[in-house]
Amino acid sequence: xxNPRQGRPNRVTISDVGAAAGVSASTVSRVLNGTTKVDPSLxxxxxxAVRQLGYRPNAxxxxxxxxxxxxxxxxxxDLANPYFPEVLKAVSAVARSHGRRVMVMESDEDPSxxxxxxxxxxxxxxxxxxxxxxxxxxxxxxxxxxxxxLVLLDRIVPGLAAxxxxxxxxxxxxxxxxxxxxxxxxxxxxxxxxxxxxANAERIRALEAAKAFGLSVTILPCGSTSSCxxxxxAEVAGTGATALTTYNDLVALGAVTRMRELGVRVPEELSVVxxxxxxxxxxxxxxxxTVSTPRGQLGRQAAEMLETLMTERHDGEPVxxxxxxxxRDSTAPPRVTREPAE
Amino acid sequence: xxNPRQGRPNRVTISDVGAAAGVSASTVSRVLNGTTKVDPSLxxxxxxAVRQLGYRPNAxxxxxxxxxxxxxxxxxxDLANPYFPEVLKAVSAVARSHGRRVMVMESDEDPSxxxxxxxxxxxxxxxxxxxxxxxxxxxxxxxxxxxxxLVLLDRIVPGLAAxxxxxxxxxxxxxxxxxxxxxxxxxxxxxxxxxxxxANAERIRALEAAKAFGLSVTILPCGSTSSCxxxxxAEVAGTGATALTTYNDLVALGAVTRMRELGVRVPEELSVVxxxxxxxxxxxxxxxxTVSTPRGQLGRQAAEMLETLMTERHDGEPVxxxxxxxxRDSTAPPRVTREPAE
DNA sequence: GGCTTGTGAGAAAGCGGTTTCAGGTCGATG
DNA sequence: CATCGACCTGAAACCGCTTTCTCACAAGCC
Numbered sequence: 001x002x003n004p005r006q007g008r009p010n011r012v013t014i015s016d017v018g019a020a021a022g023v024s025a026s027t028v029s030r031v032l033n034g035t036t037k038v039d040p041s042l043x044x045x046x047x048x049a050v051r052q053l054g055y056r057p058n059a060x061x062x063x064x065x066x067x068x069x070x071x072x073x074x075x076x077x078d079l080a081n082p083y084f085p086e087v088l089k090a091v092s093a094v095a096r097s098h099g100r101r102v103m104v105m106e107s108d109e110d111p112s113x114x115x116x117x118x119x120x121x122x123x124x125x126x127x128x129x130x131x132x133x134x135x136x137x138x139x140x141x142x143x144x145x146x147x148x149x150l151v152l153l154d155r156i157v158p159g160l161a162a163x164x165x166x167x168x169x170x171x172x173x174x175x176x177x178x179x180x181x182x183x184x185x186x187x188x189x190x191x192x193x194x195x196x197x198x199a200n201a202e203r204i205r206a207l208e209a210a211k212a213f214g215l216s217v218t219i220l221p222c223g224s225t226s227s228c229x230x231x232x233x234a235e236v237a238g239t240g241a242t243a244l245t246t247y248n249d250l251v252a253l254g255a256v257t258r259m260r261e262l263g264v265r266v267p268e269e270l271s272v273v274x275x276x277x278x279x280x281x282x283x284x285x286x287x288x289x290t291v292s293t294p295r296g297q298l299g300r301q302a303a304e305m306l307e308t309l310m311t312e313r314h315d316g317e318p319v320x321x322x323x324x325x326x327x328r329d330s331t332a333p334p335r336v337t338r339e340p341a342e
Numbered sequence: 343x344x345n346p347r348q349g350r351p352n353r354v355t356i357s358d359v360g361a362a363a364g365v366s367a368s369t370v371s372r373v374l375n376g377t378t379k380v381d382p383s384l385x386x387x388x389x390x391a392v393r394q395l396g397y398r399p400n401a402x403x404x405x406x407x408x409x410x411x412x413x414x415x416x417x418x419x420d421l422a423n424p425y426f427p428e429v430l431k432a433v434s435a436v437a438r439s440h441g442r443r444v445m446v447m448e449s450d451e452d453p454s455x456x457x458x459x460x461x462x463x464x465x466x467x468x469x470x471x472x473x474x475x476x477x478x479x480x481x482x483x484x485x486x487x488x489x490x491x492l493v494l495l496d497r498i499v500p501g502l503a504a505x506x507x508x509x510x511x512x513x514x515x516x517x518x519x520x521x522x523x524x525x526x527x528x529x530x531x532x533x534x535x536x537x538x539x540x541a542n543a544e545r546i547r548a549l550e551a552a553k554a555f556g557l558s559v560t561i562l563p564c565g566s567t568s569s570c571x572x573x574x575x576a577e578v579a580g581t582g583a584t585a586l587t588t589y590n591d592l593v594a595l596g597a598v599t600r601m602r603e604l605g606v607r608v609p610e611e612l613s614v615v616x617x618x619x620x621x622x623x624x625x626x627x628x629x630x631x632t633v634s635t636p637r638g639q640l641g642r643q644a645a646e647m648l649e650t651l652m653t654e655r656h657d658g659e660p661v662x663x664x665x666x667x668x669x670r671d672s673t674a675p676p677r678v679t680r681e682p683a684e
Numbered sequence: 685g686g687c688t689t690g691t692g693a694g695a696a697a698g699c700g701g702t703t704t705c706a707g708g709t710c711g712a713t714g
Numbered sequence: 715c716a717t718c719g720a721c722c723t724g725a726a727a728c729c730g731c732t733t734t735c736t737c738a739c740a741a742g743c744c
Binding site: 367 | 725726728
Binding site: 042 | 696698
């Protein structure tokens with residue numbers, strides 16, 4: 001049944017154009033795609049017909065015939081997280097410059113549906129950009145094993161067939177630790193992100209490594225939202241920490257708000273550091289010390305990787321983009337140095 | 343040329359599945375779509391084959407055969423504007439619940455390319471959600487005249503064939519004016535948004551109407567970003583206004599930042615009101631008085647409208663969603679009442 | 685001038701599904 | 715026991731476009 005109920009839109013086909021111009025459909029196609037020389041006068045007639053009939057080629061038919069959808073897919077955990085729109089923006093620009101459309105999906109932070117979503121993207125896109133901090137390794141192996149262009153974003157997993165690009169979370173946290181150590185802090189607390197998040201693991205790995213700077217770290221379970229930060233902030237006092245590091249800026253800002261309420265002065269009594277630099281500092285004047293993720297570059301480069309992946313085969317190593325430290329008003333030397341460095 | 347270079351992904355077709363299961367392709371299709379009763383044992387064999395071969399139907403082929411792409415398209419002016427991700431999130435959820443994927447495009451605030459983008463969406467999507475505050479009326483007329491489901495978001499234009507839904511910007515600004523009038527303000531300045539923006543016009547229309555409350559309004563050209571607000575804030579002093587209204591929260595926050603720098607105390611010396619409620623107040627504690635746009639509901643309802651539009655024909659009137667006033671810390675009575683109401 | 689090249693346009697064969705159409709099997713019925 | 719429907723299933727047509735294949739025609743060569 002051709003679903004006669006709804007007059008399907010855009011019913012003018014390439015043959016209609018051909019008929020109107022007095023040529024065959026093949027010729028119309030050739031004119032529009034410029035694949036072969038055609039008689040200029042015919043070409044003109046075709047263009048006229050196209051304009052008059054308002055012809056627009058059916059994307060599905062083109063995709064089918066060409067074996068290319070002209071589309072790339074992006075999966076992100078949460079669109080509302082200010083981190084992603086910026087990435088998306090860059091991806092979208094790159095895709096457009098290559099004549100591709102962008103399909104966006106969101107998993108709502110639910111890793112269990114991500115596999116299906118990616119499969120869905122794969123069957124409707126030429127390539128997929130996957131940003132999934134939580135997806136289990138097994139799923140990743142299955143997906144990257146499929147012979148379908150896929151680039152991993154902000155997630156480096158050794159041994160996968162797919163290329164990957166990520167901000168250097170480890171390096172970013174090291175910058176923070178260095179900054180804190182230099183200020184004289186020794187006891188640091190960390191409001192940890194999602195348990196199974198790779199990005200969170202990277203931060204923790206850096207915190208461990210920072211023991212070399214003489215930092216001692218207490219890890220408090222928290223989450224990735226400002227309300228998590230707000231809720232978890234109360235427990236920082238018990239750790240004796242003079243500085244607080246966080247999974248991201250949202251958590252940090254939530255914590256700062258709570259600290260204010262608790263009468264803990266920032267940074268005099270407690271230094272607080274964010275992560276990602278999404279604090280919109282120019283607008284909201286939060287003055288949060290943090291490290292910045294190069295989100296635009298991340299998106300741009302990821303999209304370019306995907307684009308090359310769709311023509312050549314993959315070769316390269318995972319790419320890490322450096323983060324940058326922004327010292328603002330939320331960090332200061334600890335009030336009392338516990339003891340001078342031995 | 344079939345582009346033999348790149349082994350096209352997902353080469354297992356429905357016929358392969360049929361062969362593996364010892365049935366015809368038609369039967370496989372019937373099993374997968376459940377259109378007709380098929381022998382249970384055959385169905386089982388088919389399902390096995392599907393699983394073993396990892397078959398996924400080619401979306402383009404399905405789209406072509408069914409005359410439906412299973413996709414809706416969304417065009418927004420700027421993904422990085424925190425307003426849109428929330429709308430998008432809701433749209434995406436609704437689309438998914440109807441088994442549709444979402445294609446996203448961004449015009450980068452450039453109305454001149456929007457027409458093409460929409461055309462592109464139309465030829466690859468079953469329906470289009472158009473959020474374009476700037477597009478000229480002529481373009482809108484052309485696009486809505488095409489026989490293709492399209493819903494207008496945050497833009498009500500009388501006389502168009504397409505259904506429309508918008509936040510009630512007029513009502514929102516009236517709430518603000520009422521609030522300010524009640525506090526005793528008489529002289530109000532407005533940092534105006536983009537010249538040609540419909541949403542901006544609505545706000546101004548409300549400001550005009552608020553003369554009935556005894557408010558006298560000075561309109562200052564500004565823009566839609568925080569840096570615009572920052573830049574334009576200096577001119578407010580010259581107007582004698584005791585309260586400042588803005589195109590949106592970003593502008594307002596930029597203005598507040600500048601006011602702080604200029605030594606103007608908010609709200610003691612100047613009340614400032616935002617618009618949209620994207621200030622992330624729970625995280626950044628900006629304390630900005632503003633009106634909230636029901637972005638989630640907007641996206642949800644718009645997507646539903648589009649969905650019904652794709653089956654039935656359109657009938658209804660434009661929908662306006664109410665805004666809500668949030669009084670926070672950035673508004674207060676004026677320091678000196680210029681003169682008592684006559 | 686006859687024959688080989690070269691050129692450009694139309695016919696036709698897919699791309700990978702869905703859906704119509706026709707036929708074959710089987711149970712029920714007269 | 716022969717006939718008629720129901721009901722499935724496979725073959726074939728079709729969705730709209732691209733691309734190969736084929737062929738007619740014109741120009742170039744000896």
